[in-house]
Amino acid sequence: MPQRPFDKILIANRGEIACRVIRTCRRLGIRTVAVYSEADADAQHVRQADEAWPIGGPRPQDSYLRGDAIIEVALKSGAQAVHPGYGFLSENADFADAVEAAGIAFIGPKAASMRKMGSKAGAKELMQAAGVPVVPGYTGEDQSPERLQREADAIGYPLMIKAAHGGGGKGMRIVRASGEFAANLQSCQREAANAFGRDRVLLERYVEKPRHIEIQVFADTHGHAIHLNERECSAQRRYQKVLEESPSPFLTPQLRAAMGEAAVLAARSIDYVNAGTVEFIVGQDGGFYFMEINTRLQVEHPVTEMVTGLDLVEWQLRVAAGDALPHEQDAIAQNGHAIEVRLYAEDPDAGFLPGSGKLERLRLPHAGEGVRIDSGVVEGDTVTIFYDPMIAKLIVHAADRPAALARLRAALATCDIAGPKSNIEFLERLARHPAVVDGTIDTGYLDRHLDEFLAPADEDITERLIAGATAVLLAQEQDTRRRAAASTDPTSPWAIADGWRLGHGGHRSLAFLQGDNRVELQAQGAGGTYRIDLAGQSHAVEGARIEADGALSLRIGGHGRRFTFELDTLADDRQRLVVHDGERRLRLLGVPMYRHERSGGGNAGHNVLAPMPGRVVLVKAAEGDTVESGQELMVIEAMKMELSLKAPRAGTVAQVRAAAGDFVEADAVLVALAQDE
Structure with a gap:
């Protein structure tokens, strides 16, 4: 076993990448130092590192972007190297220089290489001069x-x-x-x-219907540079990668070799060292053009690790310590197929609005047998407003692409997140969409056809709703039997949970909220045999039972079905229910049968509210302005994205209550329209 490259390193990052680096260091016997902001005092990377130091306030510019504070901690803690992760200071040449000047190894490329790639314009000119194809x-x-x-x-x-x-x-x-x-x-x-x-x-x-294919490169200080094959990232929404896979279903062996050679040429042209990614745009005719070099480890590096069997973080550490690359080009394997998706706290049905809040429930598939989870949070942690809202990366591996997609769909079906809204349903539809299954998706497809990946308004939820009601009925009966068994008279007829009434089997009424819609059902029967009335239709349920693995099996109208479900009772006695039929899920909230109507506020349609906490970056309205419905009035920045706030109706601006640069809380009134007399 090679000697460990360092005794102690500092990780200048947070979240899943910090936890990822800690895992590799622990395996190699390297001690780790974490840094954290006020918002991250209880974060997982803080808990998992051997030691952790505070570096400032919750905003990135007050903590994770403070290179001086990070270097000060590195010196105080005795760290021999700094791993920058990705994001924040990972591609900051000044920070890399400062780390080296402090006598500490920077685990990444030299600052000179970063500066050459820091400008897309300069990088493009450099690549063109080196003979790398450019647009x-x-x-x-x-x-x-x-x-x-x-x-x-x-x-x-x-x-x-x-x-x-x-x-x-x-x-x-x-x-x-x-x-x-x-x-x-x-x-x-x-x-x-x-x-x-x-x-x-x-x-x-702009290349129409392009593919986005990137090549993982590695180079050392001994003059060796190789590539570790490609990752395809063509499934994108607004230029943000949604699904990444390796190998690409589009590349031929000849095109793969040509792109690999071009990527290595690009790395050599800037004297690159350590891990990097050369990104290409690829036309439908197979023509490929340089886009940029990301001078760091990429978020999607696990798919490369899964198909090559290599630990890229370990490679980073050894190269930074002066070792030669562990393998030459012809020794790089490509076994099977790997796919990665990212679980985010966001609401796809509200334009992918980022979310925040406590993760009241976080169910992720068990790692192993071709499934890997990279996450920086656990159940009970909080997704804050200050950083990227990613919850976890789900990576699967199988012998071939169809098997990998099947494994991805099965893994997603076991995921469940409660608290902030998530993109799980969106990812499930993505993994079954013909453009993904057939490997034909291009970088603009999601933006052009987003409605195909969102829940249709007229989606039939009848079977999942009946299955959910059945699961609740069985759970009620089980709970009644359990309480009766613990009572002084377990044989009492009052311990029978069948809703019995004199002369007939009584009805049990159930009410659920699906989003903002209230659904009411009437049920009669017990012991797995029921008649459930829904929206004027009667449905016969027979043979319903909860299996040893927790799944629900039953017959609905004589048709045998199997569902998985999660049923939790909340502090206010409401029940949170998720039902999955193997392809789609249904989220329900069990509520009391009595109706609670919201009191109508007098300001509906008159105010523009902040959809989440953020900073105002642009104000486009002034008091007295006449505006049209849908006109942009303000732009706020939250969780690394701009949100356009528009007038809910035509009218006159009565008040503008925020200015550019202001930090605003969720639901704060930012612009008020004059109300008609």
């Missing part, structure tokens, strides 16, 4: 609106405007006509300035 476009320093408009018209449409500094889908706009360019340019520059502190942009020809 036609404009990367010049003249950023006047007039010059950019002329260059855009010369390149032709459709065209993409991209922030020259940064990544993660921030500061990107697609323009399809000359007249749309100016407005999109202003929006892109504003978002780039807010996210990266610089508003420089570059222009590129």
